[in-house]
Amino acid sequence: xxxxxxxxxxxxxxxxxxxxxxxxxxxxxxxxxxxxxxxxxxxxxxxxxxxxxxxxxxxxxxxxxxxxxxxxxxxxxxxxxxxxxxxxxxxxxxxxxxxxxxxxxxxxxxxxxxxxxxxxxxxxxxxxxxxxxxxxxxxxxxxxxxxxxxxxxxxxxxxxxxxxxxxxxxxxxxxxxxxxxxxxxxxxxxxxxxxxxxxxxxxxxxxxxxxxxxxxxxxxxxxxxxxxxxxxxx
Amino acid sequence: xxxxxxxxxxxxxxxxxxxxxxxxxxxxxxxxxxxxxxxxxxxxxxxxxxxxxxxxxxxxxxxxxxxxxxxxxxxxxxxxxxxxxxxxxxxxxxxxxxxxxxxxxxxxxxxxxxxxxxxxxxxxxxxxxxxxxxxxxxxxxxxxxxxxxxxxxxxxxxxxxxxxxxxxxxxxxxxxxxxxxxxxxxxxxxxxxxxxxxxxxxxxxxxxxxxxxxxxxxxxxxxxxxxxxxxxxxxxxxxxxxxxxxxxxxxxxxxxxxxxxxxxxxxxxxxxxxxxxxxxxxxxxxxxxxxxxxxxxxxxx
Numbered sequence: 100x101x102x103x104x105x106x107x108x109x110x111x112x113x114x115x116x117x118x119x120x121x122x123x124x125x126x127x128x129x130x131x132x133x134x135x136x137x138x139x140x141x142x143x144x145x146x147x148x149x150x151x152x153x154x155x156x157x158x159x160x161x162x163x164x165x166x167x168x169x170x171x172x173x174x175x176x177x178x179x180x181x182x183x184x185x186x187x188x189x190x191x192x193x194x195x196x197x198x199x200x201x202x203x204x205x206x207x208x209x210x211x212x213x214x215x216x217x218x219x220x221x222x223x224x225x226x227x228x229x230x231x232x233x234x235x236x237x238x239x240x241x242x243x244x245x246x247x248x249x250x251x252x253x254x255x256x257x258x259x260x261x262x263x264x265x266x267x268x269x270x271x272x273x274x275x276x277x278x279x280x281x282x283x284x285x286x287x288x289x290x291x292x293x294x295x296x297x298x299x300x301x302x303x304x305x306x307x308x309x310x311x312x313x314x315x316x317x318x319x320x321x322x323x324x325x326x327x328x329x330x331x332x333x
Numbered sequence: 334x335x336x337x338x339x340x341x342x343x344x345x346x347x348x349x350x351x352x353x354x355x356x357x358x359x360x361x362x363x364x365x366x367x368x369x370x371x372x373x374x375x376x377x378x379x380x381x382x383x384x385x386x387x388x389x390x391x392x393x394x395x396x397x398x399x400x401x402x403x404x405x406x407x408x409x410x411x412x413x414x415x416x417x418x419x420x421x422x423x424x425x426x427x428x429x430x431x432x433x434x435x436x437x438x439x440x441x442x443x444x445x446x447x448x449x450x451x452x453x454x455x456x457x458x459x460x461x462x463x464x465x466x467x468x469x470x471x472x473x474x475x476x477x478x479x480x481x482x483x484x485x486x487x488x489x490x491x492x493x494x495x496x497x498x499x500x501x502x503x504x505x506x507x508x509x510x511x512x513x514x515x516x517x518x519x520x521x522x523x524x525x526x527x528x529x530x531x532x533x534x535x536x537x538x539x540x541x542x543x544x545x546x547x548x549x550x551x552x553x554x555x556x557x558x559x560x561x562x563x564x565x566x567x568x569x570x571x572x573x574x575x576x577x578x579x580x581x582x583x584x585x586x587x588x589x590x591x592x593x594x595x596x597x598x599x600x601x602x603x604x605x606x607x608x609x610x611x612x613x614x615x616x617x618x619x620x621x622x623x624x625x626x627x628x629x630x631x632x633x634x
Binding site: 103104106107108110111114115118119177178179181182183185332 | 389390391400404
Protein backbone atom coordinates (compact mmCIF):
# COMPACT_ATOMS: atom_id res chain seq x y z
CA UNK A 100 0.00 0.00 0.00
CA UNK A 101 1.36 3.33 -1.06
CA UNK A 102 -0.62 6.40 0.00
CA UNK A 103 0.91 8.62 -2.68
CA UNK A 104 -0.17 6.29 -5.44
CA UNK A 105 -3.62 5.74 -3.97
CA UNK A 106 -4.12 9.51 -3.85
CA UNK A 107 -2.87 9.89 -7.44
CA UNK A 108 -5.44 7.33 -8.61
CA UNK A 109 -8.13 8.87 -6.38
CA UNK A 110 -7.61 12.33 -7.85
CA UNK A 111 -7.49 11.06 -11.42
CA UNK A 112 -10.57 8.88 -11.08
CA UNK A 113 -12.57 11.53 -9.26
CA UNK A 114 -11.98 13.80 -12.27
CA UNK A 115 -12.89 11.01 -14.65
CA UNK A 116 -15.98 10.07 -12.66
CA UNK A 117 -17.43 13.56 -12.66
CA UNK A 118 -16.68 14.01 -16.36
CA UNK A 119 -18.14 10.67 -17.40
CA UNK A 120 -21.86 11.19 -17.93
CA UNK A 121 -22.54 7.46 -17.80
CA UNK A 122 -21.10 7.20 -14.30
CA UNK A 123 -22.19 10.56 -13.02
CA UNK A 124 -25.87 10.08 -13.87
CA UNK A 125 -25.95 6.87 -11.82
CA UNK A 126 -25.51 8.98 -8.68
CA UNK A 127 -28.83 10.70 -9.50
CA UNK A 128 -30.88 7.47 -9.76
CA UNK A 129 -31.30 6.77 -5.99
CA UNK A 130 -32.11 10.44 -5.38
CA UNK A 131 -34.78 10.44 -8.08
CA UNK A 132 -36.21 7.20 -6.70
CA UNK A 133 -36.29 8.75 -3.23
CA UNK A 134 -38.41 11.61 -4.58
CA UNK A 135 -40.75 9.11 -6.23
CA UNK A 136 -41.17 7.00 -3.10
CA UNK A 137 -41.70 10.01 -0.89
CA UNK A 138 -44.73 11.05 -2.88
CA UNK A 139 -46.01 7.54 -3.58
CA UNK A 140 -46.49 6.34 0.00
CA UNK A 141 -49.47 7.12 2.22
CA UNK A 142 -49.11 10.64 3.58
CA UNK A 143 -49.29 10.02 7.28
CA UNK A 144 -46.94 7.08 7.66
CA UNK A 145 -43.22 7.31 7.20
CA UNK A 146 -41.45 5.27 4.53
CA UNK A 147 -41.37 1.59 5.48
CA UNK A 148 -38.06 -0.25 5.91
CA UNK A 149 -38.60 -2.11 2.63
CA UNK A 150 -38.56 1.11 0.61
CA UNK A 151 -35.40 2.30 2.33
CA UNK A 152 -33.87 -1.08 1.57
CA UNK A 153 -34.77 -0.66 -2.11
CA UNK A 154 -33.04 2.73 -2.18
CA UNK A 155 -29.95 1.29 -0.50
CA UNK A 156 -29.95 -1.68 -2.86
CA UNK A 157 -30.26 0.64 -5.85
CA UNK A 158 -27.49 2.95 -4.65
CA UNK A 159 -25.14 0.07 -3.92
CA UNK A 160 -25.75 -1.80 -7.15
CA UNK A 161 -25.96 1.14 -9.58
CA UNK A 162 -23.21 3.30 -8.09
CA UNK A 163 -20.88 1.30 -5.88
CA UNK A 164 -20.89 -1.93 -7.88
CA UNK A 165 -21.43 -0.66 -11.42
CA UNK A 166 -19.07 2.34 -11.27
CA UNK A 167 -16.02 0.47 -10.12
CA UNK A 168 -16.82 -2.25 -12.63
CA UNK A 169 -17.10 0.28 -15.46
CA UNK A 170 -13.99 2.17 -14.39
CA UNK A 171 -11.89 -1.00 -14.33
CA UNK A 172 -13.43 -2.19 -17.61
CA UNK A 173 -12.51 1.08 -19.27
CA UNK A 174 -8.91 0.75 -18.12
CA UNK A 175 -8.84 -2.81 -19.46
CA UNK A 176 -10.40 -1.79 -22.75
CA UNK A 177 -8.04 1.12 -23.40
CA UNK A 178 -5.05 -0.72 -21.94
CA UNK A 179 -4.21 2.30 -19.81
CA UNK A 180 -2.98 0.18 -16.90
CA UNK A 181 -0.21 -1.40 -18.98
CA UNK A 182 2.59 0.79 -17.70
CA UNK A 183 1.21 1.12 -14.17
CA UNK A 184 0.82 -2.44 -12.93
CA UNK A 185 4.22 -3.78 -12.04
CA UNK A 186 3.29 -5.81 -9.02
CA UNK A 187 0.22 -6.98 -7.07
CA UNK A 188 0.90 -4.03 -4.75
CA UNK A 189 0.40 -1.44 -7.49
CA UNK A 190 -2.81 -3.19 -8.56
CA UNK A 191 -4.05 -3.00 -4.97
CA UNK A 192 -3.21 0.72 -4.92
CA UNK A 193 -5.26 1.21 -8.07
CA UNK A 194 -8.23 -0.74 -6.70
CA UNK A 195 -8.09 1.12 -3.38
CA UNK A 196 -7.94 4.51 -5.07
CA UNK A 197 -10.88 3.70 -7.29
CA UNK A 198 -12.86 2.20 -4.38
CA UNK A 199 -12.43 5.42 -2.40
CA UNK A 200 -13.94 7.38 -5.29
CA UNK A 201 -17.00 5.14 -5.63
CA UNK A 202 -17.49 4.87 -1.84
CA UNK A 203 -17.48 8.64 -1.60
CA UNK A 204 -19.92 9.10 -4.47
CA UNK A 205 -22.23 6.36 -3.11
CA UNK A 206 -22.10 7.94 0.33
CA UNK A 207 -23.09 11.36 -0.98
CA UNK A 208 -25.87 10.00 -3.16
CA UNK A 209 -27.28 7.68 -0.48
CA UNK A 210 -27.09 10.39 2.17
CA UNK A 211 -29.06 12.79 -0.01
CA UNK A 212 -31.61 10.08 -0.84
CA UNK A 213 -32.23 9.32 2.82
CA UNK A 214 -32.62 13.03 3.54
CA UNK A 215 -35.17 13.25 0.73
CA UNK A 216 -37.07 10.20 2.02
CA UNK A 217 -37.13 11.82 5.42
CA UNK A 218 -37.32 8.33 6.91
CA UNK A 219 -36.87 7.24 10.49
CA UNK A 220 -33.99 4.78 10.36
CA UNK A 221 -32.45 3.03 13.28
CA UNK A 222 -28.78 4.00 13.35
CA UNK A 223 -27.84 1.34 15.91
CA UNK A 224 -24.74 -0.78 15.62
CA UNK A 225 -26.73 -3.46 13.82
CA UNK A 226 -27.98 -1.04 11.16
CA UNK A 227 -24.55 0.45 10.53
CA UNK A 228 -22.85 -2.95 10.46
CA UNK A 229 -25.44 -4.10 7.94
CA UNK A 230 -24.75 -1.05 5.71
CA UNK A 231 -21.00 -1.69 5.84
CA UNK A 232 -21.34 -5.41 5.12
CA UNK A 233 -23.73 -4.76 2.25
CA UNK A 234 -21.30 -2.21 0.83
CA UNK A 235 -18.44 -4.67 1.13
CA UNK A 236 -20.44 -7.28 -0.73
CA UNK A 237 -21.37 -4.99 -3.63
CA UNK A 238 -17.92 -3.43 -3.85
CA UNK A 239 -16.10 -6.74 -4.03
CA UNK A 240 -18.58 -8.01 -6.58
CA UNK A 241 -17.89 -4.92 -8.71
CA UNK A 242 -14.11 -5.27 -8.33
CA UNK A 243 -14.20 -8.96 -9.24
CA UNK A 244 -16.18 -8.39 -12.41
CA UNK A 245 -14.10 -5.30 -13.25
CA UNK A 246 -10.91 -7.34 -13.05
CA UNK A 247 -12.31 -9.96 -15.38
CA UNK A 248 -14.10 -8.10 -18.18
CA UNK A 249 -12.25 -6.81 -21.22
CA UNK A 250 -14.60 -4.03 -22.29
CA UNK A 251 -17.17 -1.59 -20.97
CA UNK A 252 -19.89 -3.18 -23.11
CA UNK A 253 -19.44 -6.54 -21.38
CA UNK A 254 -20.12 -5.06 -17.95
CA UNK A 255 -23.84 -4.68 -18.70
CA UNK A 256 -24.10 -8.45 -19.11
CA UNK A 257 -22.98 -8.82 -15.49
CA UNK A 258 -24.60 -5.71 -14.19
CA UNK A 259 -28.21 -6.43 -15.11
CA UNK A 260 -28.54 -9.69 -13.15
CA UNK A 261 -26.63 -8.17 -10.23
CA UNK A 262 -29.02 -5.21 -10.12
CA UNK A 263 -32.14 -7.34 -10.48
CA UNK A 264 -31.21 -10.12 -8.07
CA UNK A 265 -29.18 -8.28 -5.43
CA UNK A 266 -30.09 -4.62 -5.90
CA UNK A 267 -33.85 -4.60 -6.26
CA UNK A 268 -34.59 -7.76 -4.22
CA UNK A 269 -37.53 -6.36 -2.23
CA UNK A 270 -39.28 -5.55 -5.51
CA UNK A 271 -40.01 -9.28 -5.69
CA UNK A 272 -42.94 -8.60 -3.34
CA UNK A 273 -44.75 -6.77 -6.10
CA UNK A 274 -44.25 -9.60 -8.58
CA UNK A 275 -44.72 -12.71 -6.43
CA UNK A 276 -47.52 -11.95 -4.00
CA UNK A 277 -47.75 -15.36 -2.36
CA UNK A 278 -45.47 -15.17 0.68
CA UNK A 279 -44.91 -18.92 0.88
CA UNK A 280 -43.78 -19.14 -2.75
CA UNK A 281 -40.35 -20.73 -3.16
CA UNK A 282 -38.98 -17.60 -4.87
CA UNK A 283 -39.97 -15.47 -1.90
CA UNK A 284 -38.46 -18.01 0.50
CA UNK A 285 -35.13 -17.92 -1.33
CA UNK A 286 -35.21 -14.14 -1.71
CA UNK A 287 -35.36 -13.77 2.03
CA UNK A 288 -31.79 -15.01 2.24
CA UNK A 289 -30.49 -12.37 -0.24
CA UNK A 290 -28.41 -9.56 1.27
CA UNK A 291 -30.75 -6.57 0.94
CA UNK A 292 -33.54 -8.42 2.79
CA UNK A 293 -31.26 -8.86 5.78
CA UNK A 294 -31.19 -5.09 6.10
CA UNK A 295 -35.00 -5.04 6.19
CA UNK A 296 -35.01 -7.65 8.97
CA UNK A 297 -32.46 -5.71 10.96
CA UNK A 298 -34.56 -2.55 10.65
CA UNK A 299 -37.52 -4.57 11.84
CA UNK A 300 -35.76 -5.69 14.97
CA UNK A 301 -34.06 -9.09 14.54
CA UNK A 302 -30.30 -8.69 14.36
CA UNK A 303 -28.17 -11.78 14.96
CA UNK A 304 -29.21 -14.14 12.17
CA UNK A 305 -29.52 -11.47 9.43
CA UNK A 306 -26.07 -10.13 10.35
CA UNK A 307 -24.60 -13.61 10.15
CA UNK A 308 -26.16 -14.14 6.72
CA UNK A 309 -24.84 -10.75 5.59
CA UNK A 310 -21.37 -11.71 6.83
CA UNK A 311 -21.65 -14.83 4.72
CA UNK A 312 -22.49 -12.78 1.62
CA UNK A 313 -19.65 -10.35 2.25
CA UNK A 314 -17.18 -13.23 2.65
CA UNK A 315 -18.45 -14.80 -0.59
CA UNK A 316 -17.97 -11.46 -2.37
CA UNK A 317 -14.44 -11.11 -1.00
CA UNK A 318 -13.54 -14.65 -2.06
CA UNK A 319 -14.78 -13.94 -5.58
CA UNK A 320 -12.77 -10.69 -5.67
CA UNK A 321 -9.64 -12.41 -4.35
CA UNK A 322 -9.98 -15.15 -6.93
CA UNK A 323 -10.41 -12.61 -9.77
CA UNK A 324 -7.42 -10.66 -8.46
CA UNK A 325 -5.20 -13.71 -8.39
CA UNK A 326 -6.28 -14.74 -11.86
CA UNK A 327 -5.62 -11.27 -13.19
CA UNK A 328 -2.14 -11.12 -11.65
CA UNK A 329 -1.30 -14.47 -13.20
CA UNK A 330 -2.34 -13.11 -16.60
CA UNK A 331 -0.26 -9.97 -16.09
CA UNK A 332 2.84 -12.02 -15.40
CA UNK A 333 2.58 -14.07 -18.54
CA UNK B 334 22.40 -3.57 -15.84
CA UNK B 335 19.96 -6.01 -17.40
CA UNK B 336 20.31 -7.48 -20.87
CA UNK B 337 18.34 -9.30 -23.55
CA UNK B 338 20.14 -12.22 -25.17
CA UNK B 339 20.38 -12.07 -28.96
CA UNK B 340 20.08 -15.86 -29.15
CA UNK B 341 16.54 -15.59 -27.76
CA UNK B 342 15.60 -13.09 -30.43
CA UNK B 343 16.98 -14.73 -33.55
CA UNK B 344 16.67 -18.36 -32.40
CA UNK B 345 20.24 -19.13 -33.38
CA UNK B 346 23.40 -19.68 -31.44
CA UNK B 347 24.80 -16.32 -30.53
CA UNK B 348 26.58 -15.04 -27.46
CA UNK B 349 25.84 -11.36 -27.99
CA UNK B 350 23.25 -9.44 -26.03
CA UNK B 351 21.46 -6.11 -25.98
CA UNK B 352 22.61 -4.38 -22.81
CA UNK B 353 20.94 -1.55 -20.94
CA UNK B 354 23.67 0.79 -19.72
CA UNK B 355 22.75 3.49 -17.27
CA UNK B 356 22.88 6.96 -18.82
CA UNK B 357 23.64 5.60 -22.29
CA UNK B 358 21.50 5.05 -25.34
CA UNK B 359 21.86 2.83 -28.37
CA UNK B 360 19.93 2.48 -31.59
CA UNK B 361 19.35 -0.86 -33.28
CA UNK B 362 17.69 -1.39 -36.63
CA UNK B 363 16.04 -4.80 -37.06
CA UNK B 364 13.30 -6.53 -39.02
CA UNK B 365 9.73 -6.22 -37.77
CA UNK B 366 9.57 -9.83 -36.50
CA UNK B 367 12.58 -9.25 -34.25
CA UNK B 368 11.04 -6.04 -32.92
CA UNK B 369 8.04 -8.02 -31.69
CA UNK B 370 10.34 -10.60 -30.11
CA UNK B 371 12.41 -8.01 -28.28
CA UNK B 372 9.25 -6.31 -26.99
CA UNK B 373 8.02 -9.65 -25.65
CA UNK B 374 11.37 -10.50 -24.12
CA UNK B 375 11.85 -7.15 -22.41
CA UNK B 376 11.80 -7.78 -18.68
CA UNK B 377 9.04 -6.43 -16.50
CA UNK B 378 10.79 -3.37 -15.16
CA UNK B 379 11.55 -1.88 -18.58
CA UNK B 380 9.36 1.02 -19.61
CA UNK B 381 8.24 0.44 -23.19
CA UNK B 382 7.85 3.61 -25.24
CA UNK B 383 5.91 3.30 -28.46
CA UNK B 384 4.99 5.91 -31.05
CA UNK B 385 1.74 6.52 -29.22
CA UNK B 386 0.26 5.78 -25.81
CA UNK B 387 -3.22 4.99 -24.48
CA UNK B 388 -4.57 7.98 -22.57
CA UNK B 389 -7.43 8.88 -20.25
CA UNK B 390 -9.56 10.74 -22.73
CA UNK B 391 -11.57 12.72 -20.20
CA UNK B 392 -8.51 14.24 -18.56
CA UNK B 393 -6.72 17.33 -19.77
CA UNK B 394 -3.10 17.25 -20.86
CA UNK B 395 -2.08 18.80 -17.55
CA UNK B 396 -4.16 16.37 -15.45
CA UNK B 397 -2.60 13.51 -17.34
CA UNK B 398 0.99 14.64 -16.76
CA UNK B 399 0.14 15.41 -13.15
CA UNK B 400 -1.26 11.92 -12.60
CA UNK B 401 1.86 10.22 -13.99
CA UNK B 402 4.13 12.48 -11.99
CA UNK B 403 2.31 11.61 -8.77
CA UNK B 404 2.06 7.91 -9.54
CA UNK B 405 5.79 7.68 -10.25
CA UNK B 406 6.75 10.07 -7.45
CA UNK B 407 8.87 11.92 -9.98
CA UNK B 408 10.71 15.01 -8.86
CA UNK B 409 10.21 16.76 -12.21
CA UNK B 410 7.84 19.73 -12.34
CA UNK B 411 4.52 19.44 -14.17
CA UNK B 412 4.53 22.89 -15.72
CA UNK B 413 8.20 22.50 -16.54
CA UNK B 414 7.52 19.32 -18.51
CA UNK B 415 4.55 20.91 -20.27
CA UNK B 416 6.71 23.85 -21.28
CA UNK B 417 9.65 21.74 -22.39
CA UNK B 418 7.48 19.54 -24.58
CA UNK B 419 5.69 22.58 -26.02
CA UNK B 420 2.24 21.63 -24.76
CA UNK B 421 1.38 24.95 -23.06
CA UNK B 422 -1.26 25.90 -25.63
CA UNK B 423 -3.16 22.63 -25.14
CA UNK B 424 -2.52 22.02 -21.44
CA UNK B 425 -6.18 22.56 -20.49
CA UNK B 426 -7.61 20.67 -23.43
CA UNK B 427 -9.20 17.27 -22.88
CA UNK B 428 -7.31 14.46 -24.53
CA UNK B 429 -10.24 13.37 -26.72
CA UNK B 430 -9.80 16.64 -28.58
CA UNK B 431 -6.01 16.45 -28.83
CA UNK B 432 -4.04 15.55 -31.94
CA UNK B 433 -1.93 12.44 -32.37
CA UNK B 434 1.12 14.70 -32.21
CA UNK B 435 0.20 15.88 -28.70
CA UNK B 436 -0.40 12.33 -27.53
CA UNK B 437 2.97 11.28 -28.91
CA UNK B 438 4.56 14.01 -26.79
CA UNK B 439 2.73 12.61 -23.76
CA UNK B 440 4.29 9.24 -24.55
CA UNK B 441 7.73 10.89 -24.38
CA UNK B 442 6.83 12.65 -21.12
CA UNK B 443 5.58 9.40 -19.59
CA UNK B 444 8.84 7.70 -20.50
CA UNK B 445 10.78 10.46 -18.73
CA UNK B 446 8.51 10.39 -15.68
CA UNK B 447 8.43 6.57 -15.39
CA UNK B 448 10.15 5.33 -12.26
CA UNK B 449 11.94 2.60 -14.17
CA UNK B 450 15.60 2.98 -14.99
CA UNK B 451 15.50 1.20 -18.35
CA UNK B 452 13.50 2.35 -21.37
CA UNK B 453 12.91 0.42 -24.57
CA UNK B 454 11.69 2.65 -27.40
CA UNK B 455 9.94 0.70 -30.15
CA UNK B 456 9.65 2.53 -33.49
CA UNK B 457 9.28 5.76 -31.51
CA UNK B 458 9.39 8.07 -34.51
CA UNK B 459 6.74 6.30 -36.53
CA UNK B 460 4.37 9.07 -37.68
CA UNK B 461 6.47 11.68 -35.88
CA UNK B 462 6.63 15.16 -37.34
CA UNK B 463 9.78 17.25 -37.37
CA UNK B 464 8.91 18.95 -34.07
CA UNK B 465 8.40 15.62 -32.34
CA UNK B 466 11.69 14.26 -33.65
CA UNK B 467 13.35 17.28 -32.10
CA UNK B 468 11.52 16.62 -28.82
CA UNK B 469 12.55 12.97 -28.95
CA UNK B 470 16.16 14.14 -28.99
CA UNK B 471 15.41 16.37 -26.03
CA UNK B 472 13.90 13.36 -24.25
CA UNK B 473 17.06 11.34 -24.93
CA UNK B 474 19.15 14.09 -23.35
CA UNK B 475 16.90 14.18 -20.30
CA UNK B 476 17.14 10.43 -19.91
CA UNK B 477 20.92 10.45 -20.20
CA UNK B 478 20.97 13.21 -17.61
CA UNK B 479 18.77 11.19 -15.25
CA UNK B 480 21.01 8.14 -15.68
CA UNK B 481 18.37 6.09 -17.45
CA UNK B 482 19.30 3.41 -19.95
CA UNK B 483 17.68 3.75 -23.35
CA UNK B 484 17.54 1.24 -26.19
CA UNK B 485 15.81 2.32 -29.39
CA UNK B 486 14.72 -0.40 -31.77
CA UNK B 487 13.32 0.48 -35.16
CA UNK B 488 12.55 -1.25 -38.42
CA UNK B 489 13.64 1.66 -40.59
CA UNK B 490 17.28 2.52 -41.20
CA UNK B 491 16.38 6.11 -42.04
CA UNK B 492 14.58 6.47 -38.71
CA UNK B 493 17.55 4.95 -36.89
CA UNK B 494 19.90 7.50 -38.46
CA UNK B 495 17.55 10.32 -37.49
CA UNK B 496 18.02 9.27 -33.89
CA UNK B 497 21.75 8.71 -33.90
CA UNK B 498 24.69 8.80 -36.24
CA UNK B 499 25.91 5.51 -34.82
CA UNK B 500 23.53 2.63 -35.21
CA UNK B 501 23.69 -1.14 -35.06
CA UNK B 502 21.77 -3.63 -37.12
CA UNK B 503 20.37 -6.94 -35.91
CA UNK B 504 20.06 -9.62 -38.56
CA UNK B 505 20.20 -13.40 -38.66
CA UNK B 506 23.97 -13.06 -38.36
CA UNK B 507 23.68 -11.19 -35.10
CA UNK B 508 24.25 -7.64 -33.94
CA UNK B 509 26.62 -5.54 -36.01
CA UNK B 510 27.47 -1.87 -36.03
CA UNK B 511 26.50 -0.13 -39.28
CA UNK B 512 29.62 1.47 -40.72
CA UNK B 513 29.32 5.07 -41.72
CA UNK B 514 32.84 6.09 -42.66
CA UNK B 515 33.51 5.63 -46.36
CA UNK B 516 36.57 5.50 -48.54
CA UNK B 517 37.17 8.65 -50.60
CA UNK B 518 36.60 8.06 -54.29
CA UNK B 519 36.37 10.46 -57.21
CA UNK B 520 35.98 9.89 -60.89
CA UNK B 521 34.71 11.84 -63.88
CA UNK B 522 32.63 10.25 -66.54
CA UNK B 523 29.83 11.70 -68.64
CA UNK B 524 27.98 9.50 -71.04
CA UNK B 525 24.49 8.70 -69.88
CA UNK B 526 21.31 10.52 -68.99
CA UNK B 527 19.31 7.47 -68.01
CA UNK B 528 19.84 4.54 -65.75
CA UNK B 529 18.84 0.90 -66.16
CA UNK B 530 16.78 -0.66 -63.40
CA UNK B 531 14.78 -3.79 -62.78
CA UNK B 532 11.13 -3.97 -61.85
CA UNK B 533 10.24 -7.64 -61.45
CA UNK B 534 10.75 -9.13 -64.92
CA UNK B 535 11.00 -5.83 -66.79
CA UNK B 536 14.00 -3.69 -67.37
CA UNK B 537 13.15 -0.04 -67.16
CA UNK B 538 15.11 3.10 -67.94
CA UNK B 539 14.82 5.92 -65.52
CA UNK B 540 15.62 9.54 -66.21
CA UNK B 541 18.28 10.69 -63.81
CA UNK B 542 16.35 13.84 -62.95
CA UNK B 543 13.45 11.75 -61.64
CA UNK B 544 15.54 9.93 -59.10
CA UNK B 545 15.17 11.15 -55.53
CA UNK B 546 17.81 9.09 -53.86
CA UNK B 547 19.64 5.80 -54.09
CA UNK B 548 20.13 3.55 -51.12
CA UNK B 549 21.86 0.30 -50.46
CA UNK B 550 20.24 -2.19 -48.15
CA UNK B 551 21.29 -5.78 -47.52
CA UNK B 552 23.82 -5.66 -50.34
CA UNK B 553 21.28 -4.52 -52.92
CA UNK B 554 21.10 -1.05 -54.40
CA UNK B 555 17.70 0.59 -54.84
CA UNK B 556 16.62 3.66 -56.76
CA UNK B 557 13.82 5.60 -55.12
CA UNK B 558 11.33 7.51 -57.27
CA UNK B 559 8.19 8.84 -55.63
CA UNK B 560 7.38 5.96 -53.28
CA UNK B 561 8.71 3.23 -55.56
CA UNK B 562 11.92 1.31 -55.30
CA UNK B 563 13.79 -0.34 -58.15
CA UNK B 564 16.85 -2.54 -57.96
CA UNK B 565 19.88 -1.62 -60.03
CA UNK B 566 22.78 -3.89 -60.67
CA UNK B 567 25.61 -1.57 -59.76
CA UNK B 568 27.15 -1.24 -56.40
CA UNK B 569 26.73 2.03 -54.57
CA UNK B 570 30.38 2.93 -55.24
CA UNK B 571 29.93 2.35 -58.99
CA UNK B 572 26.73 4.38 -58.97
CA UNK B 573 28.46 7.19 -57.17
CA UNK B 574 31.26 7.16 -59.71
CA UNK B 575 28.90 7.21 -62.66
CA UNK B 576 26.37 9.72 -61.37
CA UNK B 577 28.81 12.04 -59.61
CA UNK B 578 28.73 14.50 -62.47
CA UNK B 579 24.96 14.63 -62.76
CA UNK B 580 24.26 16.32 -59.47
CA UNK B 581 24.27 13.24 -57.29
CA UNK B 582 26.10 13.18 -54.02
CA UNK B 583 27.11 10.39 -51.65
CA UNK B 584 25.89 11.83 -48.39
CA UNK B 585 26.22 8.68 -46.35
CA UNK B 586 27.75 5.23 -46.57
CA UNK B 587 24.44 3.74 -47.76
CA UNK B 588 22.87 6.72 -49.52
CA UNK B 589 23.29 8.86 -52.61
CA UNK B 590 20.97 11.86 -53.02
CA UNK B 591 19.93 13.88 -56.01
CA UNK B 592 21.05 17.38 -55.00
CA UNK B 593 18.23 18.91 -57.06
CA UNK B 594 15.68 17.25 -54.79
CA UNK B 595 17.17 18.29 -51.48
CA UNK B 596 14.78 20.52 -49.59
CA UNK B 597 16.58 21.14 -46.32
CA UNK B 598 19.17 19.86 -43.90
CA UNK B 599 18.17 19.33 -40.30
CA UNK B 600 20.53 19.20 -37.35
CA UNK B 601 18.97 16.94 -34.72
CA UNK B 602 21.88 17.07 -32.37
CA UNK B 603 25.62 17.27 -32.49
CA UNK B 604 26.69 14.64 -35.06
CA UNK B 605 23.16 13.72 -36.16
CA UNK B 606 21.98 15.28 -39.37
CA UNK B 607 19.29 14.52 -41.91
CA UNK B 608 18.59 15.65 -45.42
CA UNK B 609 14.90 16.26 -46.08
CA UNK B 610 13.87 15.40 -49.63
CA UNK B 611 11.44 17.43 -51.66
CA UNK B 612 8.74 14.79 -52.00
CA UNK B 613 5.37 13.85 -50.58
CA UNK B 614 6.70 12.00 -47.55
CA UNK B 615 9.53 14.46 -46.88
CA UNK B 616 11.87 11.49 -46.68
CA UNK B 617 14.71 12.00 -44.25
CA UNK B 618 18.05 10.73 -45.53
CA UNK B 619 20.92 10.36 -43.08
CA UNK B 620 23.85 12.69 -43.61
CA UNK B 621 27.31 11.79 -42.39
CA UNK B 622 28.99 14.17 -40.04
CA UNK B 623 32.00 14.43 -42.38
CA UNK B 624 29.78 15.44 -45.29
CA UNK B 625 27.83 18.10 -43.47
CA UNK B 626 29.79 21.11 -44.68
CA UNK B 627 30.68 19.69 -48.08
CA UNK B 628 27.07 19.17 -49.14
CA UNK B 629 26.18 22.70 -48.11
CA UNK B 630 28.79 24.03 -50.50
CA UNK B 631 27.40 21.91 -53.29
CA UNK B 632 23.85 23.04 -52.68
CA UNK B 633 24.45 26.76 -53.25
CA UNK B 634 25.78 28.65 -56.24
